[in-house]
Amino acid sequence: MSTPVSGRGAALPAALRRLIPPTPLSRRLATQSVLFSTGDGAFNTGSAVFLTQVVGMSAAKVGLAITIAGIAEFLLAYPCGRIVDRFGPRRMWALSNLGRVACFVALPFVSGFGEYVVVAVVFAAFDSSGTAARNAYVLDVLPAKERVETQAYMYSSLNVGFTLGAIIGGVALAFDSLTVIRWTPLFTAALLLANAYWITRLPAAPHDLRVASGEARVRPTGPGPMRNPGWILVSFFVGTMWTNQVLLNIVIPLWLVEATDAPHVLLAWLFGTNTVLCIFLPAYTSRGVRTMRDAMRFIWFSAGFFVVSCLITMATHSTVGLITVLLVWLGHVTVTGAELALSAAGWAFQAELMDPQRRGEYQGVREVFSALGGRWAPALYTFLALSWGDAGWLVIGGIIVVAAAALGPSVRMAQAFGRRTWGLEEEPVPSAAPEPV
Template sequence: MSTTTSGDQRGFLRRLIPPTPMSKRLATNSLLFSTGEGTWMTGSAVFLTQVVGMSVPKVGLALTVVGIAEFLLAYPAGRLVDRLGPKRVWAVTTLGRAGCFVVLPFVEGFGQYVAVGLAFAVFGSAGFSAYQAYVLDVLPRKERVETQAYMYSALNVGFTLGALIGGIALAFDSLTVIRWTPGFAAGLVLVNAWWISLLPKAPHDLRVASGEARVRPSGPGPIRNVGWILVSFFGGTLWTNQVLLNVVIPLWLVDYTDAPWGLLAWLFGTNTVLCIFLPAYTSKGVRNVRDAMRYVWISTAFFVGSCLITAVTHSTEGLLTIALVWLGHVTVTGAELAISGASWAFEAELMDPRRRGEYQGVQEVSKQLGSIWAPALFTLLVVSWGGEGWLVIAGIILVATVAMGPSVALAERFRDQHFADQMDDGVPEPTPEEGYTPPVPVDPLEPA
């Protein structure tokens, strides 16, 4: 092996490791979170039907109730984050989720599971807003997109580990093992809560401690920021690449192509590997809103390409079908990676730093409205119209992308008019000469 090749490989491997102390700690948090969640999700269908004893329709109804609750709670949860501080809310809600996992083995029947599921929804809504607000608040402005890329990679590593652990639990073919699997998830979530307590307070946490955050910031909030609402809505539409990835392409493969069903495992495996190794590279070019819009168009090109490639597999045979379905899945993964970088940049550049929790809440509501219809509509289109249905899906994405441009411009004008002077640079990392000393652990229940 040549010296140049060896150096390139070392450079590639170094690029996979978060570059700063804070990015390493946040990536570790993502790994802990997703390993616990992935362990639970892998065996959740067996747990809910065989341990809790619910029928499949009741499982669907329970998950729908929980999903509606999360939707309704998103905005008030964001307001709570701004009021109490992102770190405190993040730590406390993580403890709450650990408690829910502890309770799960003792749940019996539909009603009890819905009660626990609603608790999950409360902690999940507030915890997600707090986590997002904390990351943006604590990081230097120039590191926000890059660090979130590393966190995204770590998240995928954790879900993969969780799937392996959950798969091992399922392999025992024992309901007793399945019943207590949430206990393992609870342990990881507790470690995650402890890890969060080690993180430094973000600037907004300090404002809460000083009493400054108790006074509602001047100027209009995100509900009056039509540009932000539209950016979030159309962003949700562009994120329906996940519907193609997880629902439409697998259903199309099974019912409308001659590809072997075993190919599905390779498709999801390819997506996971790419989402582990590529985010640090694909997000590197995103520095501002203009870069983010460029990545929106790149994402759309991949999305439309996936539709066009997959549409023709209804008429192909054998190895050609396999190759095209796989290529269609790879291109939709490209759409996922590109829109990820764009979304992180929009959050960093278009949200009022004094109201990040509230902005996250509005974003979640609007994003859901922009995507909640996609599984039913996209599936109906490809089932009813075949190749023409794929063209309609591509058209929907193109319309959303065209509409994103003026929406972003409107959000920029709102920012420049109402809170441009509040845009912050977060907490700078210490220089190598200064070194790095981890903060003393803090009890997440202790007043900030």
């Protein structure tokens, strides 16, 4: 229990305590998130320079290689999820990180397009299994009432790590030395190696214990997620709603450059604001999600923020000066609100609607259909916003409203499937979050 603080300064310590994960396990998971994202961010910051100047690929070949890796990750998501269920989430999470380590160790020695594609495809396999294993482990090891809140802290920690990694990557770029850039992947590999060790020190989840006892070798009876139309539709429409990231990272920046008089330096402030908000707010915004009804309420919050962002950004085509700057910034902030609300709802869907015996497999199906729900957005949204103008922005907002409306019946279908298949029941969850310790 924390010591009560009296007087005018009481609110500040309480606010600060709210940023610290409340349980020992959630703090260990948050530490893991920082280790992983710091290493990942350090490489990604300078990856464009690494691939073009060190590996020697043209920009077109970089794009092609990334596309090939993305297709491989899409195709491997479902089989990797089944492997996670077979061998246990903690083991596969640690082994996948070791596979990532090997890929980063190989990168300084890659000298062309073909070699990079091989490494990228192998990395995609380990990335698919690692993502499925991480999500399955978190849902399996945590009590139901802690799942959404802990994932919010992990989300904040990921953003802290990405920020630290970007700073480290920026320092490496500041040396203006291809030798430094060439060996940057080894720094990432070292952090991921520490991350893999940290994962092995986490407690075994119930599914890990079933694997150790041999129980998990017997395939669960009953239909799997590919025969669960509700889960497939939930994954698809949540993927559509996650196109808020396309608005955040692609469409609004392009709109700023092509259709407004805002200074280009504003882009740095936009991304900086998003990062800060995603560090400090998830622990607060996730507190309202305790049931599927709460999750659907947050889905509509997300859709509302998204539509407001479209309307605000649309208006900047005819504004000038400081008004444009303020409106573009506000449009970016509101789409960040859409991201935060959707995150909380999505964590609740994963915690409630997946078969506990098949979480890895369900994660694989989620990855596949989430990609189908949103991979088309960069091309379509950019075309609509920059070619159709006001009408295009209204269509983009309308797409999200339709997706939010479709999620209601999709969630009910998934719940009905769960009740028939594995005895899903809506458990009463306390309305108050666990008190910080």
